[in-house]
Amino acid sequence: MTAVANILHADLDAFYASVEQLLNPDLRGKPIAVGGGVVLAASYEAKAFGVRGGMSGRKARELCPRLIFVDGHYDEYQRLGDAAIKVLDDFTPLVERISIDEAFADVSGTAHLFGPPGAIARAIRQRVRGELGLPISIGIARTKHLAKVASQVAKPDGLIEVDPANELTFLHDLPVELMWGVGPVTRGKLEAEGIRTIGQLANTPGHSLRGLLGEAAGDKLGALAWNRDPREIETRHRARSVGAQSALGRRPATEATFRPALLHLADRIGSRLRAKSIAGRTITVRIRFADMRAITRSVTLPAPIAATVLLAEAAEELVRGALFEHREERVLTLLAISVSHVERSPELQLELELGLADERYRPGARRGAARWVADKAVDAVRSRFGRDAIAYGPLAFDRSGAVPDAFRELAEKEL
DSSP: OOOSSSSSEEEEETTHHHHHHOOGGGGTTTOEEEEEBBBBEEEHHHTTOOOOOOOHHHHHHOOOTOOEOOOOHHHHHHHHHHHHHHHHHHTTOEEEEETTTTTEETTTHHHHOOOOOHHHHHHHHHIIIIIIIOOOOEEOOOOOOOHHHHHHHOOOOOOEEEOOGGGHHHHHBBBGGGGGTTOOHHHHHHHHHTBBBHHHHSSSSSHHHHHHHHEEEHHHHHHHHHTTOOOOOOOOOSSEEEEEEEEEEEEEHHHHHHHHHHHHHHHHHHHHHOEEEEEEEEEEEEETTTTTTTEEEEEEEEEEEOOOHHHHHHHHHHHHHHHHHHHOOOEEEEEEEEEEEEEEEEOEEEEOOOOOOGGGOOOSSSSHHHHHHHHHHHHHHHHOOGGGGOOOHHHHHHOOOSHHHHHHHHHOOOO
């Protein structure tokens, strides 16, 4: 690996809120939140009061009484996000987009055209601000992880270039929550052991981290704390999994809450799988409780599936089991489903019914085949008349989701 810092991480600042302030100048300098029942995004003025994405609207208003809620302009988010990433494309072909508003770029081969990485980063920031009217922060470092950390430190609207000779000096004084992969739960576990900085994590024995976080997470974070990150820029991605999540606010941990939410998630995921002619064997659910603690449960099926109701039923079974294990939990704040071990969906072959325990999840069994036919009919109607033209029974009568479908689809869109 080269000793030159030539990896850029570019991240549009408070993107959704910044777009709203761009579209309506009267909102500039004011605390705003995109959403209503749930905060989808918050401006820096709102974040100063503790308002965060995923928070209930009620809690956000308690923290910031002068908070202004605005509807989202989802087409504008897509247009401006694409335009910002296109600016990076003008400086290097090695761009890895990881969300609608952030991307990595390797500029090691373009110095003879545009100058050193710092000059390229300044040019990118100037163009995004001048052409699009949006602030963007950029971190420059020798590795992807450190570049992403640097861009976070640079916010809002800043630029930080980490000298390879001083990487650990820069990194080790920073709080652990800036690390890629450290969320509220992991942060809480580390803080409970007195680990608050990346340097403290780096100097924690590996066996202690593995015991605290699990083998994979412990080894990964231990390596990143020493800036050992061999990952290169990936310009093309092959789908390893397909997922969706729904922030619920604070809802009772009952079937009346999780069944329609899981069906909605399965509908979104199933549609995407079938559109790409792929299916997956492993279904994973993630459940977050009132204290922000999250658990996951998964099952691997005998055959890959993409049928909406089959996905929903597998997810429901996992959630029921998890809630039975955690009977003390009374509130759900988030549900998520992901489908992994994805493969090209084979031609549907009908199977004889043999009364096997896993038969209900076999796509070629009678029920599975019927659901596949129904899904394809739904897909065809939506393709011609739009997604809102038809829905699965419970969803047709429940259009009150706290997070708009347009926002969900934007977040899940192939980049």
